[in-house]
């Protein structure tokens with residue numbers, strides 16, 4: 019029976035990889051391309067890892083698994099928890115593969131914490147609270163210790179390395195080297211039909227150092243051959259060597275997939291969406307915010323950063339602002355990327371003030387302001403596309419989708435700024451929808467239609483001949499598995515998460531309380 023090896027570089031983009039391939043810096047990826055098919059893999063909307071990886075795991079769009087951001091709000095409150103595997107309100111392919119007795123080896127796949135039950139071995143990826151079991155089986159770390167190996171969790175918190183590229187790159191290289199060693203050992207010492215390994219070093223590095231590696235950044239030509247430029251390329255070389263190592267463990271009829279969950283684009287200007295809404299007169303910050311002048315923000319942000327580090331959240335969400343809900347008509351609802359804004363609607367939001375009768379008017383006006391906004395410094399519009407939610411989201415969780423969805427223009431990130439709009443500082447790249455795919459295997463043929471991330475789950479199930487209890491939105495990529503393979507339905511043996519309306523938090527109350535207590539002490543929440 020043939021197996022699947024899936025290697026994912028979080029955030030990989032052909033615009034960045036192609037020049038490296040041309041230089042011969044990625045020989046193992048080049049070998050895959052030479053033997054197989056290369057294409058663009060369309061990500062999800064919103065285009066960030068917290069929505070994209072659940073779509074990878076389920077085969078459905080965010081509107082059908084319900085994860086739109088890194089934080090989810092407890093209904094009827096302003097309380098927010100970091101999203102986890104339990105936030106994914108659709109069945110994942112893990113259920114189907116387990117039901118089919120297919121063994122998995124899943125390494126660092128975001129949103130697989132807390133570790134779900136599965137047939138095989140898993141090391142959770144994404145946001146991990148420290149001091150919690152992050153593996154399945156739970157005693158896996160003891161085996162690793164015996165083998166003199168260690169899996170470092172979290173890490174690569176790029177914003178904490180503000181303007182210290184050497185220190186950041188050293189950590190990224192070291193953490194990734196340890197993870198590769200563990201991955202190799204597990205490939206050799208466990209049974210698996212599907213091996214999936216995600217490299218987050220690519221995404222983290224591109225966020226802060228795209229100006230050394232991305233041809234669409236204006237400083238690229240000047241920076242790429244510098245000492246730091248070489249060190250940045252080494253992060254890609256290291257991940258490429260891992261491709262060679264993993265692929266050397268394949269059998270001749272195994273299918274090998276290289277993917278990314280989204281692509282990347284460079285930015286030189288950044289936005290803080292809540293501050294922008296404040297400037298437009300749609301959002302007001304609470305009195306506590308005014309009390310803390312610019313001088314006080316520094317030390318307070320430092321303490322908040324520590325809290326975020328404890329939760330491994332650093333660099334993934336903007337520090338919270340105290341919003342005065344009674345004076346706020348619209349607020350940011352996709353904090354990870356700033357792509358989503360919602361109306362503070364009476365009857366829907368707990369402290370909503372916009373009358374349902376005014377909803378369309380307020381939304382239309384706001385869309386005009388955001389979509390028409392021109393950056394005074396560049397004369398360009400930061401927002402390339404702007405959509406009403408019903409134009410984009412049709413599915414089970416359309417009700418909790420942001421009211422307005424935006425796509426940033428080239429050169430812009432809609433997050434990471436301290437003020438409404440400013441020059442990018444230690445951030446030089448953010449996400450875009452065009453990801454990557456390379457497929458190699460006995461049945462691989464050129465892609466007839468553009469593949470999408472939501473096609474991966476049905477394709478993996480078809481490749482491994484596992485019946486599914488899910489009706490995926492994505493298609494089986496026959497260009498990968500051949501025309502004989504297809505999806506077979508099976509009866510569900512587990513409940514669909516979230517169908518009973520329960521919103522089970524993935525972190526314990528103690529962990530959430532710890533975070534909230536710190537944040538309350540800082541005046542960020544009431």
Ligand SMILES: [Zn+2]
Nearest residue numbers: 029221222225
């Ligand atoms: Zn990212």
